[in-house]
Amino acid sequence: MRTIALVNQKGGCGKTTTAVNLASCIADSGKRVLLLDCDPQSHASIGLGIDTDELERSTYDVLMDPVVQIRDVVHTVTDRLDVAPSSVILSAVEQQLSGQPDRENRLRRKIAAASDDYDYVFIDCPPSVGLLTFNALVACDEAFVVLEPSYFSLHGALKIVETIGLVRDQLGMRKRTKVVLTMFDRRTRFAKEFLREAQTRFGREMFDTVIRHTVRFREAANWGVSISHYAKSCGGARDYKDLSREVIADEERLAAGEFEPVVEVQDVGLEPGMDEWILSQPGPHFVEGGVLFSLVAPEANDVELVGTFNDWKREDGVRLTRSDNGVWHTTVDIGPGRHLYKFVIDGIWVPDPANENRAAPNEDCIVEVYRRD
Numbered sequence: 001m002r003t004i005a006l007v008n009q010k011g012g013c014g015k016t017t018t019a020v021n022l023a024s025c026i027a028d029s030g031k032r033v034l035l036l037d038c039d040p041q042s043h044a045s046i047g048l049g050i051d052t053d054e055l056e057r058s059t060y061d062v063l064m065d066p067v068v069q070i071r072d073v074v075h076t077v078t079d080r081l082d083v084a085p086s087s088v089i090l091s092a093v094e095q096q097l098s099g100q101p102d103r104e105n106r107l108r109r110k111i112a113a114a115s116d117d118y119d120y121v122f123i124d125c126p127p128s129v130g131l132l133t134f135n136a137l138v139a140c141d142e143a144f145v146v147l148e149p150s151y152f153s154l155h156g157a158l159k160i161v162e163t164i165g166l167v168r169d170q171l172g173m174r175k176r177t178k179v180v181l182t183m184f185d186r187r188t189r190f191a192k193e194f195l196r197e198a199q200t201r202f203g204r205e206m207f208d209t210v211i212r213h214t215v216r217f218r219e220a221a222n223w224g225v226s227i228s229h230y231a232k233s234c235g236g237a238r239d240y241k242d243l244s245r246e247v248i249a250d251e252e253r254l255a256a257g258e259f260e261p262v263v264e265v266q267d268v269g270l271e272p273g274m275d276e277w278i279l280s281q282p283g284p285h286f287v288e289g290g291v292l293f294s295l296v297a298p299e300a301n302d303v304e305l306v307g308t309f310n311d312w313k314r315e316d317g318v319r320l321t322r323s324d325n326g327v328w329h330t331t332v333d334i335g336p337g338r339h340l341y342k343f344v345i346d347g348i349w350v351p352d353p354a355n356e357n358r359a360a361p362n363e364d365c366i367v368e369v370y371r372r373d
């Protein structure tokens with residue numbers, strides 16, 4: 001049995017749509033599949049036509065009640081596809097299990113007890129890294145990180161990859177990570193550039209199949225069916241069919257213990273997405289830990305920050321760090337007040353081109369820090 005968690009702490013990036021459609025395609029190919037809804041929003045359950053207001057039992061009971069097994073809560077959707085539905089009460093698990101020993105292992109035990117019943121278990125996770133996602137990460141042997149073309153989504157993906165690494169190291173368990181890009185609109189330059197960036201970062205861990213953006217997914221979800229049962233021949237249905245083939249094709253290698261290396265996060269100095277954020281909102285920013293100063297200077301070899309906060313002394317100055325795409329940055333913890341500053345780029349003093357708040361044109365830049373209560 002393969003247990004696969006669909007994860008990304010960023011909301012709305014296609015986790016549930018991927019869980020529903022991949023589960024459905026793999027069931028259609030003849031495998032016995034369980035889709036376990038681990039999100040209190042219950043979108044996977046609703047997306048497969050289950051009325052979550054009428055549930056007697058749900059994944060909440062599986063997690064909370066030692067005697068309730070997965071088979072006690074499942075609904076059969078098609079011949080080979082079962083759903084363990086969730087309900088909104090699942091959101092109470094975090095609080096109710098707080099301080100309980102072994103609380104991250106609950107799902108793992110229950111899934112292990114169902115291992116004779118299924119070939120595949122997909123776990124649809126909520127958009128957060130709380131106890132529910134943790135239970136899923138501990139229970140799974142593979143995590144499919146779902147990515148839509150946005151930097152917040154990439155940021156979420158990199159964070160969850162780090163968390164998977166922690167779970168793996170702490171528990172000494174093997175966890176295979178794969179990344180799937182969804183909502184891909186090949187007509188936009190941004191999407192194509194994003195795909196290239198994702199391929200650079202994740203390399204072989206990315207699935208070859210990319211899921212296109214199409215309104216058909218929303219329509220199918222409204223009808224409570226998978227896309228292959230709603231519009232079998234549409235492009236989106238074909239994409240998930242292709243993805244399911246890729247997933248099934250891995251079976252043999254996995255059975256032989258050939259796990260691919262876990263994704264290593266590339267250190268680009270800044271959080272992913274921050275560069276773009278800096279470019280879109282020039283000037284100093286107030287961030288956790290102080291004031292973030294930044295400068296776009298791909299050609300520079302050395303950038304320092306001097307100002308009233310270090311008595312304009314370069315020897316006491318602050319060196320900025322360069323990230324891959326030529327954005328220099330540093331965060332300085334300066335107290336409340338009105339501060340003047342300049343950058344020193346390769347020895348030349350220049351005002352911050354992104355800060356128009358200046359003592360005089362071409363003069364020192366001003367940053368005002370207010371005490372935050």
Ligand SMILES: Nc1ncnc2c1ncn2[C@@H]1O[C@H](COP(=O)(O)OP(=O)(O)OP(=O)(O)O)[C@@H](O)[C@H]1O
Nearest residue numbers: 011012013014015016017127183212213214217218
């Ligand atoms: N490939 C796609 N093309 C167009 N719309 C899509 C696609 N995939 C998903 N959607 C739509 O985007 C919305 C969010 O998708 P989905 O619910 O799968 O994301 P999610 O990551 O599970 O969200 P959450 O984090 O809230 O659980 C839904 O309305 C869904 O129908």
Ligand SMILES: [Mg+2]
Nearest residue numbers: 015016039043
């Ligand atoms: Mg979801």
